[in-house]
Amino acid sequence: MHHIAVQTDDVESTVTWYQEFLGATAEWSLNKFSPLTHDRLPGIKKLVELKVGDVRFHVFDRTGHTRNEPDRLGYQFQHIGITVDHHDELVMLRDRWLRLHERPDIRWSRDEPPSDIVTDDDGMQSLYVLDPNGLELEFIHFSGKAS
Known part of the structure; x- marks a missing residue:
């Protein structure tokens, strides 16, 4: 890619x-x-x-952009998954997103906070955030037992 x-x-x-x-x-x-x-x-x-x-x-x-956020039920790439090496990076990214959300020079299409950091049954940890355009990114940490 x-x-x-x-x-x-x-x-x-x-x-x-x-x-x-x-x-x-x-x-x-x-x-x-x-x-x-x-x-x-x-x-x-x-x-x-x-x-x-x-x-x-x-x-x-x-020019002529609709300024509409992505249609959550429409055809689109639903999210992009990006791996990080350590759990602490998920915490840091979540905190950084919250700080950047307060910046007046960044305009947000949706006022939706980042997710909590969740762990699935296999040990994979995920954090979901939106970029300023409403596009979703998932940050993933694979623990030793996650595949």
């Missing part, structure tokens, strides 16, 4: 959140696009590639 594309109506706010929440770095940005890109994504104005480890996010905007 090369990247995950995130369509937003606020590139700067979304980039800030991914940088502050995940420690992503901005690798490059574009503001000129091929005819094919314009045909596929009418109104695209800016794209920023963010990178965290081997995961890349392409954050882009489009």
